[in-house]
Amino acid sequence: MKLAVRLKILSVLSLVSLLLVLGYLVASNYLFLSLKQKQKTMHQVNVLLSELTVNADLYLEIRDEELLNTQRLLSERAKKALSDLSSHSSGVRLHIDSICRIIESNEALLNQISSSFKSIPNMNGSAAVVSHLKARLSNAYISAQNDATTLSDELWVEQLGIIQLWGMTLALLIVVSIAFVIYSHINFANRFKRAVAKVLDGLANIRDGDLKTAINLEQNDELTDIARQINSMAKNLNELTVSKTELEAQIMARTIELQVETRTDTLTGVHNRRSLERVGERELNMALRYGQTLSMLMIDLDGFKPVNDTYGHSFGDIVLIQAAQTIATELRDSDFLARYGGEEFTVILPHTDFRSAYETAERIRKAFECKLFGDSEHRIQQTISVGIAEMSEREATLQELIELADKRLYQAKNKGRNRSYPTQQEN
Numbered sequence: 001m002k003l004a005v006r007l008k009i010l011s012v013l014s015l016v017s018l019l020l021v022l023g024y025l026v027a028s029n030y031l032f033l034s035l036k037q038k039q040k041t042m043h044q045v046n047v048l049l050s051e052l053t054v055n056a057d058l059y060l061e062i063r064d065e066e067l068l069n070t071q072r073l074l075s076e077r078a079k080k081a082l083s084d085l086s087s088h089s090s091g092v093r094l095h096i097d098s099i100c101r102i103i104e105s106n107e108a109l110l111n112q113i114s115s116s117f118k119s120i121p122n123m124n125g126s127a128a129v130v131s132h133l134k135a136r137l138s139n140a141y142i143s144a145q146n147d148a149t150t151l152s153d154e155l156w157v158e159q160l161g162i163i164q165l166w167g168m169t170l171a172l173l174i175v176v177s178i179a180f181v182i183y184s185h186i187n188f189a190n191r192f193k194r195a196v197a198k199v200l201d202g203l204a205n206i207r208d209g210d211l212k213t214a215i216n217l218e219q220n221d222e223l224t225d226i227a228r229q230i231n232s233m234a235k236n237l238n239e240l241t242v243s244k245t246e247l248e249a250q251i252m253a254r255t256i257e258l259q260v261e262t263r264t265d266t267l268t269g270v271h272n273r274r275s276l277e278r279v280g281e282r283e284l285n286m287a288l289r290y291g292q293t294l295s296m297l298m299i300d301l302d303g304f305k306p307v308n309d310t311y312g313h314s315f316g317d318i319v320l321i322q323a324a325q326t327i328a329t330e331l332r333d334s335d336f337l338a339r340y341g342g343e344e345f346t347v348i349l350p351h352t353d354f355r356s357a358y359e360t361a362e363r364i365r366k367a368f369e370c371k372l373f374g375d376s377e378h379r380i381q382q383t384i385s386v387g388i389a390e391m392s393e394r395e396a397t398l399q400e401l402i403e404l405a406d407k408r409l410y411q412a413k414n415k416g417r418n419r420s421y422p423t424q425q426e427n
């Protein structure tokens with residue numbers, strides 16, 4: 001149930017409880033006022049009954065017509081006052097009827113006496129008759145007064161009964177509705193508190209990076225709507241994070257690829273000239289700083305132009321790739337091989353003096369001598385010439401070392417190719 005609806009229902013229930021309390025107060029006040037009014041009427045009836053007795057006695061004494069009229073008037077007023085009493089129970093009605101009957105029969109008797117007085121003149125002055133009539137009328141009115149007293153008691157008991165019944169019913173209703181309102185408020189507050197705690201927990205999880213979190217609320221209110229939105233936000237965020245991680249991985253892989261590409265010769269797969277310059281500088285600086293030896297080999301394929309010319313450029317490419325592999329096979333892991341350009345390769349040999357460099361050059365050269373190059377169609381022999389240079393005080397930079405190795409390579413070519421220059425004796 002929606003929070004707004006729940007709050008409205010609770011407000012209406014609270015209002016109903018308040019109205020019941022007010023109704024109880026108004027009803028009990030009304031009943032007391034009405035009881036008071038009825039008691040007042042009963043008092044009037046009693047007074048009228050006394051006046052009727054006195055007036056009847058007086059009429060019997062002096063037989064004045066005016067008194068008879070007064071008696072009729074008093075009788076009417078007494079009956080009217082009695083009829084004003086709204087009665088509910090049969091007991092009350094019985095007493096009202098009885099009093100009315102006495103008043104009417106006394107009035108009828110007085111009328112009879114009046115006609116008798118007029119028609120039978122010797123009745124005048126008969127003290128015994130008058131006294132008897134007085135007693136008869138008085139007894140009747142006393143009986144009416146007794147009835148009136150009982151009526152008053154009956155009314156009081158009946159009214160109190162009504163007040164009690166109303167009071168009990170309303171009080172019960174008020175207690176039940178207030179209890180229900182209190183229970184509903186407490187229940188609502190507890191559910192609300194639990195739901196808010198769940199939402200806060202979920203938000204804390206998301207803040208801490210748990211984007212797979214899901215807030216599950218049992219009820220169906222505005223808080224559930226908020227939880228649903230938070231869940232969907234976390235899901236979207238999770239998807240974004242995953243794609244961001246994937247993107248970062250792709251960027252990283254591509255960066256590595258590009259780094260490899262920028263330092264690799266695309267044909268042979270060995271380092272390119274740019275890489276040679278970077279690594280060569282670093283190795284030279286290290287060797288100079290720690291007083292270590294370092295040598296360089298400049299290797300050039302002999303008579304490569306005719307290979308291209310005879311078998312084609314693609315065949316030449318195959319030979320170049322196989323040449324790079326042949327050189328690499330003869331090197332240590334710490335050695336560095338790069339394609340200097342065209343059919344020329346450079347090898348940097350760290351921790352290597354001239355003698356060891358010469359040995360390496362010869363090992364490579366001999367490996368070429370022992371091998372056939374080419375594809376399944378054409379197999380050719382391919383020799384190399386090698387220029388050897390060792391780092392020294394004169395050749396302390398990469399450029400100086402390359403120049404020396406290059407110069408010696410051409411000397412090897414001039415001396416007839418397929419050789420390493422200088423030999424140990426020539427150095």
Ligand SMILES: Nc1nc2c(ncn2[C@@H]2O[C@H](COP(=O)(O)OP(=O)(O)OP(=O)(O)O)[C@@H](O)[C@H]2O)c(=O)[nH]1
Nearest residue numbers: 300301302303304305306308313314316317342343
């Ligand atoms: N197939 C192929 N040929 C290349 C490549 N780079 C350079 N060349 C060829 O290598 C040949 C080098 O020829 P030259 O500089 O005259 O030297 P050479 O014929 O090897 O003779 P010497 O070096 O004096 O023994 C040229 O024909 C170039 O076209 C390449 O990447 N692929």
